Amino acid sequence: MSERQVAGSVVVTGAGGVIGSHVAAEYARRPGWAVRGVSRRTPRQATWEHLPVDLADAGSAREGMAGLGDVTHLVAGAYAERPTTRELSEVNVALLRHTLDALAAAGAPLEHVTLYQGGKAYGAHMGFFNTPARERDPRIVQPNFYYDQEDLLRAVAAERGFRCTVLRPEGVIGYAVGNPMNLLMVIAVYAAISRELGQPLRFPGSLAAYDALYQVTDAELLARATVWAGGAPHADGEVYNVTNGDQLRWRHLFPVFARHLGMDHAEPQPVPLAEAMADRRDVWERLAARHGLVPTPYEDLVSWDFGEFIFRSGFDNVSSTVKLRQAGFADCLDTEDRFLELFDRLAADRVVPPAP
16 A cells, blocks of 8 residues: 555654654645644754744643644644653643644644653553564553543544544654764763763663663654655554664664764663763863854753653664555665665764764
């Protein structure tokens, strides 16, 4: 089954994030699509219309999206971090609800909504989950904002008559600036600072995580899957895992990264990244000045907490993508090659320093 060639008007929320920015750009490359992106942060070099709307406030959402009466597709990529499970659910369910209600108030002829989840749907944040994870696996007992958002989306879809699809990526990597929850940037910035300090590249997590199987999802591949889902009627109501299609072990990749970045490699050394890298602002600012890097506030550059969580997850993290392939989306990427390509792109665009 192939993607149905359709065109329409799409709005992408969270368009300032690594997922949303790539999805908006992918739709903008497709002929016949009107593309708007909603985010609080003004994006760099956007090829689509940007709307600075506060989706956390129902009134602001309705006012800011009043002109979207032509929207046929919604990509719900907005996300807000909160410290507790309850607060996380409350704020992210509100973001989705306010978006859906604002589009309804605008009279948008909505046909399809794409929603994103992730490994936490299977319990990846709990310390262990059964692998390979399949979309038919039961929910875990712990409350989860993914479930609450999905339940809201399905209820509203049934009431208002639009289609919906849920995509579950893992460890998204992509070319982006100012999107801290991005594993690519965690590694690239950590390596640049280590090199500036005259240190070899060491895996900064646990030995268990160094050897465990992991997977990532390239943001460009996820964007193509999103467009596919929006144009595939048989994807209505379905949930799909989306990854590059291979697995990795950091034990194999970090020596490759070191060679590519012009560094020595050494054995792992567990480091509390959030604590250690908080004191390296001066090193980064020195690098940025020397190489004329794109100005980005240090706190917006990388989420060290995110990187520390990934690099201390000492269990296999593998999702089956069989269901997605059988449904007709068979795109895949070699993760090692893709990391190296993206490192080079970051350096070429002066997001990170070039390798010597």
